[in-house]
Amino acid sequence: MSSLEQTLSIIKPDAVERNLDGEIKSFYEKNNLKIIKSKKVKISKEEASEFYKVHQTKPFYGELCNYLSSGPIVVMILEGENAVSNNRQLMGATDPKKAEDGTLRKMYGLSIDKNSVHGSDSVENAKIEINFFFK
Ligand code: UDP
Ligand code: MG
Numbered sequence: 001m002s003s004l005e006q007t008l009s010i011i012k013p014d015a016v017e018r019n020l021d022g023e024i025k026s027f028y029e030k031n032n033l034k035i036i037k038s039k040k041v042k043i044s045k046e047e048a049s050e051f052y053k054v055h056q057t058k059p060f061y062g063e064l065c066n067y068l069s070s071g072p073i074v075v076m077i078l079e080g081e082n083a084v085s086n087n088r089q090l091m092g093a094t095d096p097k098k099a100e101d102g103t104l105r106k107m108y109g110l111s112i113d114k115n116s117v118h119g120s121d122s123v124e125n126a127k128i129e130i131n132f133f134f135k
Contacts, residue, residue, distance in 0.1 A: 005083040006036065008129035010118035013071035014110055016040070021074045024104060024117065031090055033078040037134055045069045051132055060113070067113055075133045084126055087119040 009028070011021050025035060043051070048068040055061050078087055092103025096115055099106035109115040120126035 002081045004079065004081060005123055005126065006077050006079045006130060007033075007083040007087050007120045007126040008118070008133065009033075009076045009078050009087060010068075011074040011076075012114070012116055012118060013067065013073060014114035015108055015116040016072050016074055018108075020108055020116070024108070025076075027090070027104065028076075028078055028087075031086065032080045033083055033087060033090070034080055036077040036079050038074060038076040039133075040072050040074050041133075042072050043069050051129070063113060077130055077134060084120055084123055088121065091117050091119050 011024055015021065015024060021040075025038070028035060045065055048065040049056075049061075052061065052064055052068065055064060058064075080086060090104055092099030092105040092109075094105075094115060095112045096105045096109025097112075099109065104117050105115050108117075120129050
């Protein structure tokens with residue numbers, strides 16, 4: 001089954017810092033994800049804590065929020081057939097060491113925390129995350 005969906009992608013500080021945003025954007029476009037909106041922003045620790053609040057009980061939550069607010073990020077709305085699952089596949093596993101060849105995290109990720117990209121994990125969360133950055 002296929003459906004036209006939107007999902008939220010974030011190019012995280014480690015990738016923006018290495019000027020990988022152009023390459024990552026063209027990777028999405030080549031893989032049937034159209035960039036509908038894109039902006040470079042720097043968020044506060046409070047905003048990062050709100051964005052990642054589903055992880056608030058996890059031991060890595062504090063570091064995760066520090067990290068996402070540590071430098072500029074690029075947030076994008078991606079659109080395409082099955083955009084949510086397509087983007088998750090293109091990203092690869094959370095830990096770049098476990099990510100499949102050809103995925104963004106395999107190509108660019110530095111470590112489980114500095115793993116270069118974020119992608120929504122469901123259509124429902126995609127709507128919430130898109131609304132968070134693009135109201
Ligand atoms: N993360 C971390 N340590 C862990 C697990 C996750 O630093 O042990 C970070 C990592 O940057 C990840 C983010 O927390 O991308 C959100 O975790 P999630 O399980 O939602 O992974 P994702 O959906 O990004 O693959
Ligand atoms: Mg997640």
